[in-house]
Amino acid sequence: MLFNSFTFFVFFVIVFFVYWFPLKLSTKGQNIFLLISSYVFYAWWDWRFLGLIILSTLVDYFVGIFLSNESKENKRKVLLGLSIVFNLGLLCYFKYYNFFIENWIYAWQSVGIKSNITSLNIILPVGISFYTFQTMSYTIDVYRNKIKNSNSLINFATFVAFFPQLVAGPIERASHLLPQFSIKRVFDYKNTVSGIYLIVWGLLKKIVIADTCATYVNVIFDDYNNMNTLSLLLGAVYFAFQIYGDFSGYSDIAIGVSRLLGFDIMQNFNKPYFSRNIGEFWRRWHISLSTWFRDYLYIPLGGSKGKFTLKVRNVFVIFLVSGFWHGANWTFIFWGFLNALYFLPLLMFNKNRKYLDTASISFNKTGIVNFLNIIATFSLVVFAWVFFRSKTITIAFSYLNRLFTDLNFSFQYLSIERYSIEIVILIMLFVLVEWYSKSQEHPFIGKFKSIYLTITIFLIIILGVYSDHSDFIYFQF
Numbered sequence: 001m002l003f004n005s006f007t008f009f010v011f012f013v014i015v016f017f018v019y020w021f022p023l024k025l026s027t028k029g030q031n032i033f034l035l036i037s038s039y040v041f042y043a044w045w046d047w048r049f050l051g052l053i054i055l056s057t058l059v060d061y062f063v064g065i066f067l068s069n070e071s072k073e074n075k076r077k078v079l080l081g082l083s084i085v086f087n088l089g090l091l092c093y094f095k096y097y098n099f100f101i102e103n104w105i106y107a108w109q110s111v112g113i114k115s116n117i118t119s120l121n122i123i124l125p126v127g128i129s130f131y132t133f134q135t136m137s138y139t140i141d142v143y144r145n146k147i148k149n150s151n152s153l154i155n156f157a158t159f160v161a162f163f164p165q166l167v168a169g170p171i172e173r174a175s176h177l178l179p180q181f182s183i184k185r186v187f188d189y190k191n192t193v194s195g196i197y198l199i200v201w202g203l204l205k206k207i208v209i210a211d212t213c214a215t216y217v218n219v220i221f222d223d224y225n226n227m228n229t230l231s232l233l234l235g236a237v238y239f240a241f242q243i244y245g246d247f248s249g250y251s252d253i254a255i256g257v258s259r260l261l262g263f264d265i266m267q268n269f270n271k272p273y274f275s276r277n278i279g280e281f282w283r284r285w286h287i288s289l290s291t292w293f294r295d296y297l298y299i300p301l302g303g304s305k306g307k308f309t310l311k312v313r314n315v316f317v318i319f320l321v322s323g324f325w326h327g328a329n330w331t332f333i334f335w336g337f338l339n340a341l342y343f344l345p346l347l348m349f350n351k352n353r354k355y356l357d358t359a360s361i362s363f364n365k366t367g368i369v370n371f372l373n374i375i376a377t378f379s380l381v382v383f384a385w386v387f388f389r390s391k392t393i394t395i396a397f398s399y400l401n402r403l404f405t406d407l408n409f410s411f412q413y414l415s416i417e418r419y420s421i422e423i424v425i426l427i428m429l430f431v432l433v434e435w436y437s438k439s440q441e442h443p444f445i446g447k448f449k450s451i452y453l454t455i456t457i458f459l460i461i462i463l464g465v466y467s468d469h470s471d472f473i474y475f476q477f
Contacts (some may be wrong), residue, residue, distance in 0.1 A: 001044040002471065003253045004207050011041065019261060020187055027184050031158050034053065034261070038161035042127070045167075049125035052090060059086050060135040064142045064149035064156075076143060084137040087132040093280055095125055099328030127167035129325060133292055135160055138174040140296055147175045155181040164257040166249050168472055170268040170288035185262030194441070195259030197453070201442040202252030203464075204456050206472070207431055210245030211465035213238040219414050221389060224399045228408035232399060234424075239389045240382045241427055246272065246473045247286070252442070271438045273381070273431075274359050276373035277285060278342040279352040281381060289325070293318050301373045304347070311347055315341045331387050331396060338384045358439050426463070 001008050015037050023029040043050045063083045070076050092100075101117055108114070138156075141147045152157040159178045165171075220227055220235030222322035227235065251268035258265045268288050275281035282290050294303075301314045316337070323336020344354040359374060361367045383400075390396035414420065444453050 001041055003250065003257075004203060007044075010045070011037075016260060024187070027182075030185065031154050031181055031354055032418075034163075035154060035158040035161060038158065038163040038166060041163040042161065042166060042336055045126045046123070049123075049128075052125055052128070053131060053161055054157075056087060056090065056132060056135050057157045058184045060139050060160075061150065061153055061156045065151075067239065068149040080139060080143045084136060087136045090149075091128060094122055094128055096120060096324075130162055130169050130171055131166060133171050133289075134174075136471075137171070137292065137296060138178070141174060147178075150174075150178060152182070156169050162258075162263075164216055164254040165265055166262075168247070168254075169286075170251060170254065170266050171292055172288070177263070180263050187262070191259045193261070195256040197442045197444045198252045198256030198259070198454060199435065200456055200460070201310055201444070202249040202254075202256060204460050205245040205249030205252065207464040207466065208245075208459055209427070210242045210249060210473075212426070212463065213242035213245065213454045216414065216423065217242050217389070221399070224395075224402060227402070228410065228412060229403055229406040230409040231412045231414075232406070233404040236382050236386050236389075236403070237427075238423075240273070240378075240385050241430070243385065243388075244269075245430075250472045267441075271358075271434055273378055274374055274435065275377050275436055276355045276359055276370055277346055277351065277377055278339065278380060279346045280355040282339070283356075289322070293322055297321065302353070308348075311345065315343055315347060317410050319343065326388070330393050331390055334393055334396075335384050335387045338387065342384075387431065 001011060015033075019030055019033060023033055039050055039053075043071055060083055063079050067076055067079050070079065105117060110436065134247060138147075138159075142149050150159075155178065158181055159172075159174065162177070217235055217239045220238070224232060224235070248269035255265055255267070266288055268286060270284040270287065272281050272284035275284055296442075298314055298318045301317060302310050303314060304311055319336040319340035321336070323332040323339075324333070326332040326335075334370060343352065346354070359370050361371045361374075386399055387396040390399060411420070433443050437445060444456075
């Protein structure tokens with residue numbers, strides 16, 4: 001059930017009215033209804049995998065109870081290990097089994113030995129990378145005594161399966177979202193309006209920006225051998241805006257839908273393409289995952305403390321694991337490796353926490369430096385996105401080789417129905433609007449916000465790409 005589908009619109013309208021009217025006086029009733037709705041939402045994809053969410057919920061719920069009732073450290077470690085092994089076991093089997101098997105077979109074949117092991121036809125359950133990390137963070141925090149275990153199975157199950165952010169995040173922390181299921185929610189007009197604004201802005205990002213860019217990205221990447229430098233450059237830039245519009249659009253809709261139900265979930269994107277170095281980029285891109293790896297992997301490894309060699313190791317571990325989290329392909333691992341390389345100079349010169357404010361551009365030295373740094377950082381990010389988008393590392397290098405050696409900057413005719421020059425103008429306007437609202441959640445601010453909203457809805461209707469197959473990119477992760 002896609003956020004950008006009529007089916008979801010009908011589903012949510014029903015959920016919204018039942019939730020706020022017949023059930024408004026019963027928090028428990030609202031939670032039970034949300035849980036049932038969330039299971040229906042997930043089962044819409046494939047009901048067979050609903051059992052995985054329920055099993056993961058039960059395991060971590062009871063592990064949390066046992067952790068709170070156990071005082072012996074060795075037994076608590078065993079309980080935590082059970083949760084981690086179970087969740088990572090699910091993830092490894094469904095997401096990485098074939099990757100490891102295929103590489104095992106290839107490794108033996110490279111030395112002339114044939115292996116009888118075969119890969120399996122495994123379907124990847126939607127959202128498994130997100131909800132397993134969400135439940136793992138719960139048991140880790142209970143183990144660390146940062147939060148108390150949940151005493152309500154209904155509340156915990158609803159926290160795990162909460163449909164707005166179930167299949168593509170943000171990856172919520174139990175310390176933030178779980179307590180919200182225990183308190184009475186009151187309908188708030190301001191929250192409702194801000195939620196609607198976020199939904200509209202998220203839809204524009206997805207079906208106008210991302211899906212329009214996708215039509216060009218697919219044509220260019222699929223036929224890169226016949227593309228010139230300008231087309232390949234545009235293809236890489238288009239993909240940068242496709243993945244940003246797609247994923248941040250999903251996050252905006254998820255946050256907006258949650259607000260309409262009286263919940264606050266964390267911001268997942270904060271204008272990442274206005275970053276002035278790669279450290280700032282990763283503080284603004286997929287924030288829920290970046291902070292998850294920071295808190296549960298990077299800091300436990302030692303973080304930025306200790307010897308420089310250990311710092312370098314920790315940086316490469318977190319970026320390589322982050323790349324691997326995105327998919328069972330060497331392209332994602334190499335993408336993570338590239339970002340680690342980008343980050344190293346900042347670590348060496350202690351500049352990784354340099355930019356903690358919002359960038360500004362003006363006609364002075366600081367403004368010009370900011371502008372140049374933004375362009376340089378965006379260029380590095382776009383370069384790395386080529387590996388993320390390509391099917392193999394070989395294809396990515398071939399793409400880049402042709403990009404830097406063809407040196408033909410003429411416009412090519414692309415046999416697709418959408419416009420060409422107009423998309424460049426559309427992206428430029430989108431960037432200007434993002435810059436105008438860079439300190440806000442959305443551009444619907446000021447005395448002309450109603451006009452901005454009307455124009456946005458008009459653009460969604462006129463320029464939106466409406467397709468039954470326009471899934472969100474991060475559903476595959």
